[in-house]
Amino acid sequence: MSTKSVYSIRIPAQFRKMMDEMDDVNWQEEIRQLTIRLIQEESKKRLLRDAESIRKKMKDVEAAELIREDRDVH
Numbered sequence: 001m002s003t004k005s006v007y008s009i010r011i012p013a014q015f016r017k018m019m020d021e022m023d024d025v026n027w028q029e030e031i032r033q034l035t036i037r038l039i040q041e042e043s044k045k046r047l048l049r050d051a052e053s054i055r056k057k058m059k060d061v062e063a064a065e066l067i068r069e070d071r072d073v074h
Helices: 013-021 027-057 063-073
Strands: none
Touching: none
């Protein structure tokens, strides 16, 4: 079983023609790398938004209080 899948897109014919004229560019690899980078960036943004949302829901606690609590447990 393959670990890759196919995702197709539609682009205007004029751009496809221009791509075909640029035979020195590996379009498949360029598009793959751009897509992967975009997915990674958007994933990071989503994780940061989620973390910020969780942080806002947490009560404000002083660092000293957390340290004291941790020491009392151990």
